[in-house]
Amino acid sequence: MPDSTALNPVASALDTDAPALNIVFAGTPDFAAAHLSALINSHHNVIGVYTQPDRPSGRGKKLTPSAVKQVALAAGINVYQPKSLKGEAEQAEFAALNADIMVVVAYGLILPKAILDTPKHGCLNVHGSILPRWRGAAPIQRAIEAGDTQTGITIMQMDVGLDTGDMLSKTYCDITLEDTAQTLHDKLQSLGPGALLETLKACALQQLAPVKQNDAEANYAAKLLKSEAAIDWTQSAMVIERTVRAFNPFPVCNSTLTYTDGSAVKVKIYRVHLADNTHNQPAGSIIYIDKKTLVVACGAGAVALNSVQVPGKKPVDIGAFINGFGTLLDTSCQFS
Secondary structure, X not given: OOOOOOOOOHHHHOOOOOOOOEEEEXXXXXXXXXXXXXXXXXXXXXXXXXXXXXXXXXXXXXXXXXXXXXHHHHOOOOEEOOOXXXXXXXXXXXXXXXXXXXXXXXXXXXXXXXXXXXXXXXXXXXXXXXOXXXXXXXXXXXXXXXOOOEEEEEEEEOOOOOOOOOEEEEEEEEOOOOOOHHHHHHHHHHHHHHHHHHHHHXXXXXXXXXXXXXXXXXXXEOOOOHHHHEOOOOOEHHHHHHHHHHOOOOOOEEEEEEOOOOXXXXXXXXXXXXXXXXXXXXXXXXXXXXXXXXXXXXXXXXXXXXXXXXXXXXXEEHHHHHHXXXXXXXXXXXXX
């Protein structure tokens, strides 16, 4: 595995005391909250926190603060929730904080140049991939979907482009055949805070060595769409298996299953594995079924379903699913 500090001499910086930085933090989800907590527990000073406006959540659609806001308020830190940072009033409010640096982790708002240029050391971003491989909103999911075997955390100096800034440090992480978007998210969430603190220490000691990205190696990790979650069974088993893992826990792959009596149900598919079954059946056909196994034909190869969910029910293993539908399930059934 590549050296996680190869881009930057931050390892040597860890052996030397460094000045505390006055930090403005910007982020929204749990992934960002973990990084904010690390900063609060460090010797640095978090002087303000920016996060998305409260959003409706749950069945009652009650306005709910972001994970980052909850952490900030618990620590007694002032929270700012502008809908945009493009206005002069918002930019003046930000400038008045007089930050040494801004740390951005999954914030969700575009930072205009006026914001990027305000802090003494500019703005750093914690990005959930090894740049420039995946730029954009969904690098974790797109890495799994593409079959990548490695990813990681890149700390970069932000510029006006989309994840195009100079790289300051990289920390690597393997993607296993068992990883879903959730498990890989959790791995990166555990790696990011340490990498961030190392980079901030190097910044305070003026030991950063920025490295430009090679734009020719970049791919765009587009935001996930619910429409992408409908399984195309004409794809290969390998592609379908990766997509199922990439879209777990959101938006969750799905397919319509037509039973022997002609009724149909939309099935969410959380986990599958590659099956050894050879076949010459149409894609989406059930080619094998017993009390604990259900194998579906793909355009090339086949997959066995592991965990599924039907409307109004909780996710269950495939044995419970088969048992629940009894004689309605056999090899004449079809996924589409």
